[in-house]
Amino acid sequence: MNAFNVSEHMQTLGLQAKTAAFLMARADAATKNRALKALAKRLREAGPALAEANEKDLARATAAGLSAPMVDRLKLTPKVIETVALGCEQLAGMADVIGEIIGMKQQPSGIRVGQMRVPIGVFGMIYESRPNVTIEAASLAIKSGNAAILRGGSEAIESNKALALLVSGALAEAGLPVEAVQLVQTTDREAVGQLIAMPEFVDVIIPRGGKGLIERISRDAKVPVIKHLDGNCHVYVDDTAEFEMALRIVDNAKTQKYSPCNAAEGLLVSAAVAEDFLPRIAAIFAAKGVEMRCDPVAARILRADDALAGSGARVVDAVESDWSEEYLAAVISIKVVEGVDEAIAHINRYSSHHTDAIVTRDHVHAQRFLREVDSASVMVNASTRFADGFEFGLGAEIGISTDKFHARGPVGIEGLTSLKYVVLGQGEVRS
Amino acid sequence: MNAFNVSEHMQTLGLQAKTAAFLMARADAATKNRALKALAKRLREAGPALAEANEKDLARATAAGLSAPMVDRLKLTPKVIETVALGCEQLAGMADVIGEIIGMKQQPSGIRVGQMRVPIGVFGMIYESRPNVTIEAASLAIKSGNAAILRGGSEAIESNKALALLVSGALAEAGLPVEAVQLVQTTDREAVGQLIAMPEFVDVIIPRGGKGLIERISRDAKVPVIKHLDGNCHVYVDDTAEFEMALRIVDNAKTQKYSPCNAAEGLLVSAAVAEDFLPRIAAIFAAKGVEMRCDPVAARILRADDALAGSGARVVDAVESDWSEEYLAAVISIKVVEGVDEAIAHINRYSSHHTDAIVTRDHVHAQRFLREVDSASVMVNASTRFADGFEFGLGAEIGISTDKFHARGPVGIEGLTSLKYVVLGQGEVRS
CATH class of the missing domain: 3.40.605.10 (Aldehyde Dehydrogenase; Chain A, domain 1)
Structure with a gap:
């Protein structure tokens, strides 16, 4: 026929x-x-x-x-x-x-x-x-x-x-x-x-x-x-991060939209500020219904916070696969790291080499993060959601490449x- | 064992x-x-x-x-x-x-x-x-x-x-x-x-x-x-080419070394200058024992030249496969073309997109050749033998790419x- x-x-x-x-x-x-x-x-x-x-x-x-x-x-x-x-x-x-x-x-x-x-x-x-x-x-x-x-x-x-x-x-x-x-x-x-x-x-x-x-x-x-495979993007909040800026960036990177590939799926926080920072970002996530898959340290900090406990925050114990997962949903993995070294190592191991950001005031940490994180887009003090042809001033976007050959990002x-x-x-x- | x-x-x-x-x-x-x-x-x-x-x-x-x-x-x-x-x-x-x-x-x-x-x-x-x-x-x-x-x-x-x-x-x-x-x-x-x-x-x-x-x-x-595949490189001698320069470039492109991929394998000559130019380059080729595989017009011109006939010049009738062949030897294909249009069309059809050169004084022809010849290296008034990482000022050469993706030339x-x-x-x- x-x-x-x-x-x-x-x-x-x-x-x-x-x-x-x-x-x-x-x-x-x-x-x-x-x-x-x-x-x-x-x-x-x-x-x-x-x-x-x-x-x-x-x-x-x-x-x-x-x-x-x-x-x-x-x-x-x-x-x-x-x-x-x-x-x-x-x-x-x-x-x-x-x-x-x-x-x-x-x-x-x-x-x-x-x-x-x-x-x-x-x-x-x-x-x-x-x-x-x-x-x-x-x-x-x-x-x-x-x-x-x-x-x-x-x-x-x-x-x-x-x-x-x-x-x-x-x-x-x-x-x-x-x-x-x-x-x-x-x-x-x-x-x-x-x-x-x-x-x-x-x-x-x-x-x-x-x-x-x-x-x-x-x-x-x-x-x-x-080719564009997955977007397991991270924000790392460094010791010297300004809290208001860090809250704004992490919130935006995770919740402005859940489905884009440049939305954050992982939050890393320096141990030096985790006790203070985590309850504050968790309160924002709780209000928006974002589930938090936490490593033991982050989970302990968040579960010890009485205000948070009463807010219905969903604090869950992360499993190994959480570090690699692209949720594209109201879920984020959270890990407390020793500092910029562990943050870079974690990102280079688990991220999909798409887009990763640091929030910091420390020039040396910013430079190291920019140089050493092996991702198509690496950012200082900006939301991962900016990884986009129009936002990058390309005038048009054919796609996003997670390859290193020919075109990247x-x-x-x-x-x-x-x-x-x-x-x-x-x-x-x-x- | x-x-x-x-x-x-x-x-x-x-x-x-x-x-x-x-x-x-x-x-x-x-x-x-x-x-x-x-x-x-x-x-x-x-x-x-x-x-x-x-x-x-x-x-x-x-x-x-x-x-x-x-x-x-x-x-x-x-x-x-x-x-x-x-x-x-x-x-x-x-x-x-x-x-x-x-x-x-x-x-x-x-x-x-x-x-x-x-x-x-x-x-x-x-x-x-x-x-x-x-x-x-x-x-x-x-x-x-x-x-x-x-x-x-x-x-x-x-x-x-x-x-x-x-x-x-x-x-x-x-x-x-x-x-x-x-x-x-x-x-x-x-x-x-x-x-x-x-x-x-x-x-x-x-x-x-x-x-x-x-x-x-x-x-x-x-x-x-x-990847680097073959080098079927051409020199096109345009109507306005300076003969001394054209002779020097064609000779160098073909005979300076026979084995490199950037040696010329094809010579195209504008009909306007073929009668004058071909016997002169053929005399050089004859002296160096370079076999000339000619289209009918070039063959007629060269066979009509008495001085050349006496020199033992090897003028052979080209067959279709000659236009695509990478000889890497003392052989060159020769074709008389109407002008720059036919030269560009011939090169885009038969060349291996490696390196092709025009010899000309005409600015418009030079610009058209540079823009329209779809090869990794396109040259005006220079020998194809220059297609090389060191000669191009790269400081080192990993290889030559005949691809368009990522690296070219x-x-x-x-x-x-x-x-x-x-x-x-x-x-x-x-x-």
Whole structure:
């Protein structure tokens, strides 16, 4: 009945993407920005068509019994549409990084050597329910001069198809190849397997989703993967921390939102201040219903506090697995450490190398923490929640990398580029 | 009889490397430089011991009937030893890149965000006969604050073991962990398979060797590979090229040495100057015995040249495969193209994206060539032979990458580092 050939479809998308990538790499900044502005305009004008497509996905999701938060993520509300449209306009307003030349220096031979930033080529994006990612990925592809092949979640296929049509229209309007951004037209899972195993067409894969999905993709991919695994982030409160600041940062890092990967999952407190600090932060956690999984010292301190005992604070004895766990919930692990040395050692052992922060006034401790904590983002006196492409000033975020290779931490447009060497000579030859 | 367990050995090396890497990352510049200078001194003093070990390898190689060039590569002559000793001292004199902070900027939230350069961790190096690579890799590991696991060629095992002892001595003398540089102690091929599949211990693999070896390693590796495949490099002589410069560059790119990957394998000449230019370069090639594999137009021009015909010039009709071939020999493919457009298209289709050069006076053509040729090194008016870490001013070369991900082109110390984000706050939280 179904004559659709997934492998053929993917090969076609790959070949078209490769061809489009060559034209995108040559496109000038004004043309790419025109496409981004056209896309924003089309998004705002497409209200009814998008709503109709989205309605189909929502009806199917509801009929399939998806949970309310899952259905929520699928929704293309006017607010979501306005946000992605604004995102396109912001990208259009950003400086173009393609063609940037850095480090041009004369060498002893006389040649001048520098590096030019160029698009990486074709990226594949694999994501789950939120259809707005379709526009985010498309706009990043346009701005960075790359081609993209997008594989969204099957539950959002109708919404994604409607959005991809807007992207094609905007590309055509600006005179760019419509194959620069292509949506995989099938929900067949085999398409993912194909997409990650076409090194002849795809230069890098960016998966967004749960840890299981990303591990599976990393294991099977034949091309590099910009991967984001888990976020077991810590805040360490040092001996000299200002209490008000420490309370504010720890509270924000844990409770401002529970689900982001940059929320804190572990609190470390220097023994020198634990007796004073722990009851105060625990009172805040208790009021917000945050469960505290404590090492024996922290548990003793908190259980000895009468005010806290009466507040319904949930103080639980931590087990070994608590130190490694990413709760993404109203739970935090708490450990009293000897000082900055033990804090660094604990973090380097248990953290997921995502984001870790120290609260301190001590310059030497701050410097040691910055240098020695082996995480993608290391902070002094700031909330771990800042680990984000927009907050870091990247202008856009493709994802967050927990890898050390190529890109580490929040990945902006530059993560979709590479640097080639350019050499300017006056007839020099090698002797 | 042989109770040696390869898998256990590799796991031990991996675990020890990971532990050593943590200490190396914290080592200060002076300590690392002390180790490099101690290594240079030990190399110069180890003459007889090295000669003895090397003699064993040479005797075995000769007995096994290895070709003279293969045996030559194994030789640890006083000159080779002095060269690597000098290399260690040069590295010691270079600025330390670890801890460098770039791009620190204040964000709207008040936090300052920048990036700090840190070692990548543990690299595995897989190489063939030349034992001097053992010292090059060891010294790069020390300078970059990484740990390394070295797997040399089985034919050089005795020399490599003797060299590795000098490295351990130098590390110990400087107070650095001796496990920072470890040589795989077995020649069993299974060790390579293990080394490239230990993501828990090894962060990146750098193979040096033939294309077959590197393709095999890339296919099977479970960690990133900084890979160098082939070097099918081109020189394009544009309409406005100065002939003397073009002759000098093409001659140098092809004949200065035939074996390096950055030697030219293809010559493209603009039709506007082909009639005049081709006989002149062909005379040089004829005198040096370089075979010319020509497209029909170039062949016609060269065969019509009487002076050339009398010189014994080898003009051969090119076949399709000539455009892709890396000869590494006294052979060059020659094609007449319409102009810079066809030159760029030919190069992007057939080159190995290693190094390609244009000879021109035309600014617009030079800029287009630099921007549009999709190769790791793109040059104007310089010999492709300059594509080299030392000539590019990197101070050292770990290898040359033909990939676009992480490192592209000649890879220096920075290729063994990653950038982590550092955030300096004054108590900021996310709202």
